Structure formats: C-alpha cells, structure tokens
Amino acid sequence: MRIVSLSYPVSAEIAKEAAEPKVAAIGQFDGLHQGHASVLTTAINIARENGVPAALITFYPHPKDVIGKGNYEGYLTPQPDKQRLLEEMGIDILYIVEFNKEFSQISPDTFVEEMLFPLNLQTAVVGFDFRFGHKGAGDAAELQKLGDGKMSVVTVPPFLVDGEKVGSSAIRIALKTGKLSDANRWFGRNYHIRGSVIHGEKRGRKIGFPTANLELTDPYVVPALGVYAVRARMDHQDNWIPGVMNVGVKPTFHEGITKPIFEVHLFDYDGDLYNQFMTVDLVQYIRKEHKFESVQELVEWIQRDADEARKILNASESKF
Ligand SMILES: Cc1cc2nc3c(=O)[nH]c(=O)nc-3n(C[C@H](O)[C@H](O)[C@H](O)COP(=O)(O)O)c2cc1C
Ligand SMILES: Nc1ncnc2c1ncn2[C@@H]1O[C@H](COP(=O)(O)OP(=O)(O)OP(=O)(O)O)[C@@H](O)[C@H]1O
Structure with missing residues (x-):
C-alpha cells in the first residue's frame, strides 16, 4: 500500500504523481468497523473490475480533535493499526489529508475542485450518510452534482447489525460504558x-x-x-x-x-x-x-x- 500525506491545497507535484485514474472511498474511517468494511469492499471491487487502484482518502487528526479543541477522547484505530488493517483489506493507496482549521473551512465545491479533481478520481465511494465540506454542508447527492460527469459517485447503503447502523460513535460509547460485546460485534473483531x-x-x-x-x-x-x-x-x-x-x-x-x-x-x-x-x-x-x-x-x-x-x-x- 502506498501512503501519501496531503495537505490542502494539493501541490502540483502530488497531482502529477496522482495522475492515474482511481476509485477512492472518502471519510474518516476510525475503527474500520463492518460499516467501513462494506464501503471499502465496494471501492475495492469497483477498482478491480476497472483495473485501476483502490484508494482511501482519509483525514488526520480526527476532525473532532481539531474542532473539539483537543478534548477528543482517542482513536479506535490509531494510524499504525489503521494502516495495517487497510493493507490487509486490499487498499492500494492511502491518502492522509492533514485536517486543520483552514481545511475545516473549505466548502464542498472547493473540496471537489481542489482536492478530488487533482487526485483524478474515476469513482468516489461513500456511505449513505457521508457529509463533507464546512459544517458538513455537502452530502452524496451534492458530491455527484459537483463531480460534473468527470467523477461518478457510488453510495453504499447502511450496514446494519440488529437493525441498527454500525458507527464509530456508537462503538466508542459502548467501549466506554463496559458494553464490549456490542463494540466487538459491531467491529466484527x-x-x-x-x-x-x-x-x-x-x-x-x-x-x-x-x-x-x-x-x-x-x-x-x-x-x-x-x-x-x-x-x-x-x-x-x-x-x-x-x-x-x-x-x-x-x-x-x-x-x-x-x-x-x-x-x-x-x-x-x-x-x-x-x-x-x-x-x-x-x-x-x-x-x-x-x-x-x-x-x-x-x-x-x-x-x-x-x-x-x-x-x-x-x-x-x-x-x-
Ligand atoms: C485481574 C485484576 C483485577 C484487579 N482488580 C482491581 C480492583 O478491583 N481494585 C483495585 O484497586 N485494583 C485492582 N487490580 C490492580 C491491583 O491492585 C494491582 O494489580 C496490584 O496492585 C499490583 O500492581 P503493581 O504490580 O503495579 O504494584 C486488579 C488487577 C488484576 C490483574
Ligand atoms: N454502517 C455503515 N454503513 C454504510 N456506510 C457507513 C457505515 N458507517 C459508516 N459508513 C460510511 O463510511 C464513511 C466513513 O464514515 P465515518 O468515518 O464518518 O464513520 P461512522 O462510523 O459513520 O462515524 P459516526 O458514527 O461518528 O457517524 C462514510 O462515507 C460513511 O457514510
């Protein structure tokens, strides 16, 4: 797996290196639980069908760590664990975007224009509740619109366990309240x-x-x-x-x-x-x-x- 650190705006050098078309999942993906696995497997399958690399565009530090003024309570999968698990899943390129105050302010269209287009995404794969841009203003439909025919968007339906969406926030609460069996069931490990x-x-x-x-x-x-x-x-x-x-x-x-x-x-x-x-x-x-x-x-x-x-x-x- 190739690991590329990025910051906004994407430099000309990175854009040149990233010229090959690719399929990429986008999001935080802390925990790499079964919901995340469903999004990543979709991206990997599409990439393999099209003979292009499968990438993940993720953000570090966690937005809540930056916006929440340092009171973020830790990671379910800190960077080394996340990298190992992504490699095992079959992700070819991991883009780690530096999440800082400036990046948190950019609008959905700036994100697409100045980050996704330079990375040459053929297809973006996101979950049904994906939000992006300042204050989460954009969603999957907006991403599709901004893709403007140059980038297609695949939205993955909710991955449920016992009728509930598996999510990192619920897993964090379960871990902190002694409900380890729930957390482990949602992780799938x-x-x-x-x-x-x-x-x-x-x-x-x-x-x-x-x-x-x-x-x-x-x-x-x-x-x-x-x-x-x-x-x-x-x-x-x-x-x-x-x-x-x-x-x-x-x-x-x-x-x-x-x-x-x-x-x-x-x-x-x-x-x-x-x-x-x-x-x-x-x-x-x-x-x-x-x-x-x-x-x-x-x-x-x-x-x-x-x-x-x-x-x-x-x-x-x-x-x-
Ligand atoms: C299985 C297990 C359960 C423990 N439960 C408690 C507990 O309920 N309350 C407590 O004060 N310490 C608990 N301890 C911590 C012990 O106080 C601690 O292991 C002991 O003081 C030795 O620590 P030390 O080697 O750092 O001196 C537990 C330790 C183990 C291994
Ligand atoms: N259970 C799920 N089913 C389908 N997609 C999911 C699921 N959980 C997360 N995703 C998708 O994975 C991507 C990354 O999501 P994110 O890291 O925000 O995770 P999350 O687990 O939903 O977090 P939170 O519980 O804090 O909302 C997003 O596109 C999101 O929509």
Whole structure:
C-alpha cells in the first residue's frame, strides 16, 4: 500500500504523481468497523473490475480533535493499526489529508475542485450518510452534482447489525460504558490496544498475580475501567497468550490517580517482558474496578477474575 500525506491545497507535484485514474472511498474511517468494511469492499471491487487502484482518502487528526479543541477522547484505530488493517483489506493507496482549521473551512465545491479533481478520481465511494465540506454542508447527492460527469459517485447503503447502523460513535460509547460485546460485534473483531511493558509498583508478584504494566503506544480510546478477559501477543511472535487485564486506577491502594493504568496478568507465563511491545485483544468485560477493604479481598477477587477469564477464553473462538 502506498501512503501519501496531503495537505490542502494539493501541490502540483502530488497531482502529477496522482495522475492515474482511481476509485477512492472518502471519510474518516476510525475503527474500520463492518460499516467501513462494506464501503471499502465496494471501492475495492469497483477498482478491480476497472483495473485501476483502490484508494482511501482519509483525514488526520480526527476532525473532532481539531474542532473539539483537543478534548477528543482517542482513536479506535490509531494510524499504525489503521494502516495495517487497510493493507490487509486490499487498499492500494492511502491518502492522509492533514485536517486543520483552514481545511475545516473549505466548502464542498472547493473540496471537489481542489482536492478530488487533482487526485483524478474515476469513482468516489461513500456511505449513505457521508457529509463533507464546512459544517458538513455537502452530502452524496451534492458530491455527484459537483463531480460534473468527470467523477461518478457510488453510495453504499447502511450496514446494519440488529437493525441498527454500525458507527464509530456508537462503538466508542459502548467501549466506554463496559458494553464490549456490542463494540466487538459491531467491529466484527475484538477491540485491541498496544503498548510497551513498563515498570509498575512491583506489588503484583508479591500478591501472586504479576502484571505487565502497559504504556500505550498510541492514543487509543480508553475502555471502561474494570477487568477484561484478554489474549495478548508479543511483537514478532505468533502465539496468543490468554490472560486477564485490569484497566484502572487501583483504588484499593491509591486515591487521585486520574490516568488509567493497563495491567495484564498472563496465565502460565513467567518471562521477563520489560520493554517489549504487546498487543492485547479485549475479549470480554468481566466487572467494574472496586476499592477493596483489604489486600486479601482483592487477591480473592483477582483469583475469581482469572478463573472466569480462563472459562471465557476456553469457550471463545480459539486463536492459539
Ligand atoms: C485481574 C485484576 C483485577 C484487579 N482488580 C482491581 C480492583 O478491583 N481494585 C483495585 O484497586 N485494583 C485492582 N487490580 C490492580 C491491583 O491492585 C494491582 O494489580 C496490584 O496492585 C499490583 O500492581 P503493581 O504490580 O503495579 O504494584 C486488579 C488487577 C488484576 C490483574
Ligand atoms: N454502517 C455503515 N454503513 C454504510 N456506510 C457507513 C457505515 N458507517 C459508516 N459508513 C460510511 O463510511 C464513511 C466513513 O464514515 P465515518 O468515518 O464518518 O464513520 P461512522 O462510523 O459513520 O462515524 P459516526 O458514527 O461518528 O457517524 C462514510 O462515507 C460513511 O457514510
């Protein structure tokens, strides 16, 4: 997959390089959920039928991050994950348009004239609720009109699960409210995070549950605080190791921690993981984090969590 960073207006150099006709999906595509997959598969199929490359035109940072004055709560698929998944899906060219204040002000016709035409789109593929231009003034019908016969527009109907449109906003809410099973069903895979193993407070081993403390590699959406059945895979290794993860602020020991800590206890594993990178697949949400009266009580609960996680992971589709 070729990755091209763009900013508005498109430079003559990029326009020259982009001269070949192509089919492109357009949109944010954070999460690459099943609704996004339906749009991308449509674009890829049309591209293959016509013997031209399949592209995605997407925006970074997330518009809400720019317009929302920095209070955006993270990405479902930060850039490295998004690039890997798009490559696996079969996208040939990824255009990443720098989303900034100036770009957020441009009108639908300027977007088409000064961004899409220079990229020579034969066909633009968008979802049924696609909006573009300043304040989302344009929609798919407007895009078709502005395409002016030079660019055709294919609109993909809603991809539904249980009668509801699958969308990134709903997935974010589900993750943050402990409805991981909904989020995973809408993704069509398990939500995952990735981090490097850093030093924690070193209490875990003493209480019988050593944990790998993770520093996230990217600004992921933080799921609901609490305990999860997980599978973890170290970078450059193929096997998934079952475990249990706490996302929390350790209220039993601390008051006033505000940044959630990600801690993974891997089952039947006894290696040194410091400084290694780990991808953690969140399989099921087990419970909320509690403030326990004693360390003894906490340990009993962690034991129960571990037993439950083993059962969940044994019953779920095997990945190892
Ligand atoms: C499965 C699991 C569940 C946990 N649940 C809680 C909890 O409900 N409340 C809490 O204060 N800490 C909880 N913790 C965090 C422990 O307090 C933490 O792992 C322990 O203090 C060791 O941390 P350290 O190695 O960074 O010192 C949990 C940890 C694990 C692995
Ligand atoms: N369930 C879906 N079915 C069909 N098209 C979709 C679906 N979800 C998103 N799309 C389309 O994919 C493109 C990218 O959408 P966008 O990234 O805004 O996602 P979204 O998941 O709809 O986000 P949000 O939930 O915040 O509205 C748009 O063209 C949109 O119309």
